Amino acid sequence: MKQLQESRGAVVEFSGVCKSFGDVEVLGNFTLSVGAGEFLTLLGPSGSGKTTALNMLAGFLNPSAGEISIAGVPVTATPIEKRNIGMVFQSYSLFPHMNVEQNVGFPLKMRGADSQVTQERVAAALDLVGLGGFLERMPNQLSGGQRQRVAFARAIVFEPKVLLMDEPLGALDLKLRERMQLEIKHYQQQIGCTVIYVTHDQGEALTLSDRIAIMDQGQIVQIGHPQQIYDHPKSRFAAEFIGETNLLTLTNPLEKSAGGWVIDGLDTIYPRPPESGRRHALLSVRPEKIVRLPEHAALGNGHVSFDATVTEVVFFGDVHRYTIKCNGQQDLVFKEFRSGNTPVLRSGQTLRLSFLTDDAALLPETIVSKDKAL
Numbered sequence: 466m467k468q469l470q471e472s473r474g475a476v477v478e479f480s481g482v483c484k485s486f487g488d489v490e491v492l493g494n495f496t497l498s499v500g501a502g503e504f505l506t507l508l509g510p511s512g513s514g515k516t517t518a519l520n521m522l523a524g525f526l527n528p529s530a531g532e533i534s535i536a537g538v539p540v541t542a543t544p545i546e547k548r549n550i551g552m553v554f555q556s557y558s559l560f561p562h563m564n565v566e567q568n569v570g571f572p573l574k575m576r577g578a579d580s581q582v583t584q585e586r587v588a589a590a591l592d593l594v595g596l597g598g599f600l601e602r603m604p605n606q607l608s609g610g611q612r613q614r615v616a617f618a619r620a621i622v623f624e625p626k627v628l629l630m631d632e633p634l635g636a637l638d639l640k641l642r643e644r645m646q647l648e649i650k651h652y653q654q655q656i657g658c659t660v661i662y663v664t665h666d667q668g669e670a671l672t673l674s675d676r677i678a679i680m681d682q683g684q685i686v687q688i689g690h691p692q693q694i695y696d697h698p699k700s701r702f703a704a705e706f707i708g709e710t711n712l713l714t715l716t717n718p719l720e721k722s723a724g725g726w727v728i729d730g731l732d733t734i735y736p737r738p739p740e741s742g743r744r745h746a747l748l749s750v751r752p753e754k755i756v757r758l759p760e761h762a763a764l765g766n767g768h769v770s771f772d773a774t775v776t777e778v779v780f781f782g783d784v785h786r787y788t789i790k791c792n793g794q795q796d797l798v799f800k801e802f803r804s805g806n807t808p809v810l811r812s813g814q815t816l817r818l819s820f821l822t823d824d825a826a827l828l829p830e831t832i833v834s835k836d837k838a839l
């Protein structure tokens with residue numbers, strides 16, 4: 466494993482990369498820097514350009530403009546086989562006529578490694594993924610998870626500087642997918658290589674990544690640590706794409722005495738001073754940040770409280786998810802972990818709820834409703 470660990474040290478840079486197919490620009494001024502040993506995930510909806518970015522790094526596509534470099538060396542003109550990049554895709558793409566040992570050893574054979582080195586590295590890579598005893602098995606004698614582990618072993622056996630993974634768990638069922646997510650994270654931590662991972666599954670991105678780059682229409686719209694993005698989304702798109710959220714419209718009352726923004730539909734104040742000149746804003750509040758307020762509870766300055774009526778109760782096993790209506794207007798959602806002494810709410814029940822100002826994210830956009838553009 467020592468040899469595999471020495472692959473640490475790679476840095477990937479996209480500088481002003483553009484890609485067009487005919488007249489259609491799919492990536493525009495794409496700029497991204499990935500540190501050595503980092504696990505970076507490109508997360509975005511279908512068609513946002515994730516695979517196109519990966520394919521340019523791998524060498525399957527040429528950029529229309531801009532520069533890509535690996536470890537400080539421009540690679541735009543470097544052929545695929547010289548880029549020293551490992552790849553794992555959704556389809557396992559194992560060679561069906563080769564056994565596990567031959568499949569994993571294939572990249573080394575292509576690079577002219579001698580048989581002793583090949584044997585040692587294949588054994589080390591298969592040990593890493595817990596398949597040391599599977600050398601003779603054929604791909605059709607393996608489960609989906611085992612095939613994906615073999616594909617992973619094959620991708621790292623030649624000690625690539627960078628490992629690219631494009632929806633590698635997409636073909637697996639949910640339980641296996643969740644288990645494999647943790648395995649991939651552990652493998653990566655052991656070998657320390659730089660990983661660029663593509664997915665449209667926000668849960669997977671949150672679980673695996675050191676940083677997440679959220680993509681929309683060929684642009685990175687936000688990049689950061691998973692918790693930072695979840696807690697502080699910078700746009701409505703980011704707030705809605707990662708996790709579930711409540712979006713509240715805020716109105717600037719234009720009177721200092723109001724003490725903050727007015728939260729539409731909640732008959733209450735968001736106690737942060739409105740930015741001058743800004744008439745409306747949007748507030749994102751995660752469902753688990755909304756909590757029940759005990760009767761007669763004294764609230765500090767940093768709280769927002771409001772009355773609500775429960776309209777739907779959904780049981781998720783570990784949590785209850787409540788849909789509530791406030792002032793007969795907007796549907797909001799809040800979630801509660803089940804605990805022995807918290808009675809389950811019923812549909813029709815009224816109660817007082819609250820959230821902390823610090824737990825809400827003020828977004829730059831405003832909601833554009835059917836009736837009026839705010």
Ligand SMILES: Nc1ncnc2c1ncn2[C@@H]1O[C@H](COP(=O)(O)OP(=O)(O)OP(=O)(O)O)[C@@H](O)[C@H]1O
Pocket residue numbers: 486491509510511512513514515516517518665
């Ligand atoms: N060879 C091509 N010719 C023309 N358009 C293409 C080509 N390859 C990709 N596109 C377009 O580029 C856009 C981005 O595609 P890309 O595969 O990078 O998206 P993605 O974010 O990876 O999506 P998905 O999650 O569905 O794989 C899409 O609109 C797609 O139709």
